[in-house]
Amino acid sequence: MAQPAHGGIIRTSRHAGFEAVQEFATAVASISDMTALRDAVSQTTRQLGFDYFAIVHHIRFGRPSNDKVRLSDYPIEWLAKIREDEAFREPVLRAAERASSGFLWSDLDRHVPLGARERAYMLGAARHGLAEGYTVPNHVPGETFGSCHFAVRRRESLPVRNLPAAQALGCFSFEAARQILLRDTRSSEEYVVPAPLTDRQRDCVLFAARGKSDSVIAELLSIRPKTVNEHMEAAKRRYSVATRTQLIVRALFQSEICFSEVID
DSSP, X not given: OBOOTTSSOBOOSHHHHHHHHHHHHHHGGGOXXXXXXXXXXXXXXXXXXXXXXXXXXXXXXXXXXXXXXXXXXXXXXXXHHHXXXXXXXXXXXXXXXXXXXXXXXXXXXXXXXXXXXXXXXXXXXXXXXXXXXXXXXXXXXXXXXXXEEEEESSGGGOOGGGHHHHHHHHHHHHHHHHHHHHHHHHTSTTOOOXXXXXXXXXXXXXXXXXXXXXXXXXXXXXXXXXXHHXXXXXXXXXXXXXXXXXXXXXXXXTTXXXXXXXXX
């Protein structure tokens, strides 16, 4: 067993890695705040053989939000560097939005094109101690994209045998952070969960997303055009939006309708 610089013992076998994640999954049920969760994730991250972790909703570091997860022990210098460029979309986050399972940072170009700026970004991360990493996508319908990241200082120290355990830790830790955040948010009177669309509202929104007019939708559903408009207006009120375009986007975001249905 290796003795890490952080203290504690790193267990590097695959079996030991899953044991560490199982211990985390059991302990996390009693964790009720982000500070305790950060400590627990950090400890398990080290047990798997990684040096750093980050659990994030995909918002800019320079735009703090009370209703989004942003938990990390990345080097402070690198976090400050990220905040300098508000407009730049990190390639790791972009790749996470196009993947359904964990991937290595060295395989980013399998998911997103890497130009000179993206490659310079990854080189900068390496100079700040994030030489290689493993990212686990975390996508919940109706919520901002999320992901969990595990990084090592030196590429050759990547704990390859523990990547499956890291995949599991990424799922458990993101959900734990999300539940803590939801409990805190639900205590506020401002927290409102949109009611799901009715079947007829969903039908109308789907046909509208396909570019159908009210008269065509009415013919397809055997109802009056005026009734189609009433369903659309009721759906807009449920989502508190002003236009049909906003309504369609929200319906897609909430998974009331899906892209494959719209394109079909």
